[in-house]
Structure formats: C-alpha cells, structure tokens
Amino acid sequence: MTGFGNKKLILLYAAGVLFVVLILVLGYYNRLAIDDYAYLLEEKTLGIRAATLNTYLTWDTRWVGFLLLNGFLKLYEKTQTLLWFHVFSLFSVIFSIHFVLKQIVKERHIHLPGPIILAFALLFAAGFFFLTPGIGETWFWINSSVTYLWPIVFYFLGLGFMLGSGQGVRFSSFFCFFFFFLTGGSSYELPPLVLISFISFLFYKGHKNSTLLKTFLKSKMNRTICIAIVGCASGFAINYFGPGNSVRQSAEPPESILRAFPVTAVSLLKLVLLDIFPKIPYILFFSVPWIFLGNFLGKGRVKPENSKFGMTVLVSTGLLLVLTVISLFIPAYLLSEMGPKRSLTQISVYLLVWSTFLSVYAGYRLELNQKALIAVFYISVLSCMIILGLAIVSQQAIASSYARALDKRVSYLQGLKEKGNKAWVKLEPLPASGYLYSAEISTDTSHFSNVQFQKSLSLNFKISLK
DSSP states (O other), X not given: OTTTOHHHXXXXXXXXXXXXXXXXXXXXXXXXOTXXXXXXXXXXXXXXXXXXXXXXXXXXXXHHHHHHHHHHHHHHHHHOOSHHHHHHHHHHHHHHHHHHHHHHHXXXXXXXXXXXXXXXXXXXXXXXXXXXXXXXXXXXXXXXHHHHTHHHHHHHHHHHHHHOOSSOHHHHHHHHHHHHHHHHHXXXXXXXXXXXXXXXXXXXXXXXXXXXXXXXXXXXXXXXXXXXXXXXXXXXXXXXXXXXXHHHHHXXXXXXXXXXXXXXXXXXXXXXXXXXXXXXXXXXXXXXXXXXXXXXXXTTSOOOOHHHHHHHHHHHHHHXXXXXXXXXXXXXXXXXXXXXXXXXXXXXXXXXXXXXXXXXXXXHHSOOOHHHHHHHHHHHHHHHHHHHHHHHHHHHHHHHXXXXXXXHHXXXXXXXXXXXXXXXXXXXXXXXXXXXXXXXXXXXXXXXHHHHHHHHTTOSSOEEXX
C-alpha cells in the first residue's frame, strides 16, 4: 500500500463501516410489507417449490427471484426477523462488487493490494445505495429485492467470472453461464440490456478485426461472452415465455410501441429532474475518491493529451444515455407508463459505473495538483461519512418508531382475534417508515394490502385505516 497512505485507507473503511451499520440498523427494524404477506401465506400452504411454480404459472414468471423469495420466507417463518436477510444481501452485494473489481485489476495486470480493493467496493456499494431511486422498494421490500437487487448481484458475479483469468477455463465458463442464467431468470428489465450490450460488443469487435469466426472464437474473452449470452438468453426465455406473463398482461394496459416512445421521453425528463438532479451531491461525494485511486494507479506513467479524455467523456456519456433510454423504454412498452421506482435500480448502477469510471480515468490520465487532490479526497470521504452518520441517526429514530407502531398494530389485532372479535376494525395510520418500505394498509377494506395483511394474521374480521 506504499503511496496510498494508511490514513486515507482508514477513512475509507470508516465510511464503509458506517454504511454497514446503516443497513444493519434498518434491517433490524424492517418488517414484511404488502405482497410479502401474500407470498408468505402461499409458501406456508404450498411449500417453496410449489409456491414458486404456482406464481410462475399464474402471475409472475421471474422464477429465480421467487424461488429465492420463497426460500427466504421459509427462513423468516423460523426466525421472525429480516435482519439475517439484510446481512446476507449486504454481504452478497459487497462481495459481488469486490469480485468484479478484483478481476478487473487482474485482467489489466494492475498491482493493487486487496485492502484497497475492498475499501473501494464498500464505497461503491454505499454509493449504489444512495443513488437507488426507490431505496425502500429495492433494498428493504423483500418481494421486490429478489427481482431488482439480486439480479444485479447475479450480473456482477457473472461478469467477474467472465473477466476472471486465474480460474480454470471450465470453472470460469460454468459459473459465467450459471450466474448469467440466474440474471436472465430473475428480471424483466436487466436481461435485455445485458444481451443487447454483449451482442453489440461482439459485433463491434468482429467488424473492427474483420476475422473469421474460428479465429474470432480463439479469444477467451469472446468465447466467454458467447457463453454469457447463451446463459442469460436461456434464463430469460424461461422467464419471457412463462404462462404467467399472459395472465399478468391481461391485467395491464395493452402493449404499444408507438405509445412507448413519448412515454420514454417523458420518463427520461422525470428521471433527470426528480431522481438524478437531487442526487448530484451523492454522485460527487461517492465518486470523487476514485480520482485519487486513478491518480495512485497512474503515477509514473506518461499522460496523453487532454483531447483523448474529452472523447472518453463523450463516448461514455453517450453509452450511459443509450442504456438509460433502453431501460426506460422496456417498462414504457410493457406498462404504457413510467415504471415504478424499483424498475430504475439498474439505471443507478449505470450512473455510478459511469461516474466512477470517469473519476478513475481522470485521475489516471490527467496532470492534477497533488495537494488539491489530497484535500478533495479528504473532503469527499469525510462528506460521505457525514451523510452516512446523519442517515444512521435520523433513520434509526424513524425506523424504530415505525417498527414499534407496526408491532403494536399486529399485537392489538391478534388480541382481538383471540377474543373472538367479528366487527370491522379501523386502525390509526402508521408513522413514516423512512428508507424502509411501509406495510401500511388502505381505507378500503377490499384493497389488496388490507386483504393480504388480514389473511396473514388469520383474522376473521375486516380491517382498514380510519
């Protein structure tokens, strides 16, 4: 770690620890919400495999996500807490990011000590958390997490094995196929982007090199990308052609390509104004430390002209825009409207990859004032720590109040059930849930959330908000 500085590394780890504490605090106070109750009841009745198959045949074909969900719900039955779920999810996110970074370092023959890679993996995970448009939906609603957060984990793991050069060919190829297969089977939005990106990359390389197919496939990377494409396409085919899709589509507006274009344009404007602009401080603070990393890696190397850096900015920004538009187009086509916040999760990953890549590239390629660079590093990391510290304090107060109120509501309703109550019960609203996804019900007794909450507690009376 010569040249990086132990103080800087300690600060990065301090920020990482604060991020872990934030997730653990929120995970401790998290509770099941809305659809979770319905799937919990189904899992209790049918079991993991039968419940997954029933969902696949009758409503939602993201079979990998719901296989995970039913497995997690089985554990919830035994533990009555979601803290272990968030510990496992957090570990998986950090591990997958660290795995990709480690493989990139190996592939590029860069000497970077493991502790530094882990510190920046933690920083990336924290940045991903704060840039997620629907934090509650993606990170803390278990039913949504398995189909929006976990596909990204599978994608990173598959990408790591794609880039890996230290493993045996069969070993890396198998796990590359496996994790991209899981990616394809766990999401509606991410697999099309993965397939378009990989196929476009192969066409670009093939056109650029103008080689025969046999020669083209001699490249280990090209072969591995082909394996990833087959894996992702196979998982997505099981997803896309599942019987439940026709049932789900019958309950939604008819698909229209012509309508999808104006909806996508409006969605892009809303995304920029409502989700990206407010998070510019997070983008800056969680990306700037990567400039120092790039500078650390670029010491002693000849710096090219600035025009090359400008071209890199333009090309990478263009790719970001293309990926974002395609990501918005998919729900616009399927729903004839902008998708829910959770459907924007992958865009937050693209945005963070773009900002961190440009930060590393800027530090690596540009001549920067060292004193100013060090000062900016400390300011940005300390700002990240302040953001995380304030989030812990504020969210602990909000989440604990919400959890107590929900637990009190459950205890009250179970008490009424034991007394044989049959009358309609009107409840006080729950307090704000902060980053957590609220399990609040409706004033309408027939609303889905009310019915599922009622069934989950086996209540013989109707419930609603006052």
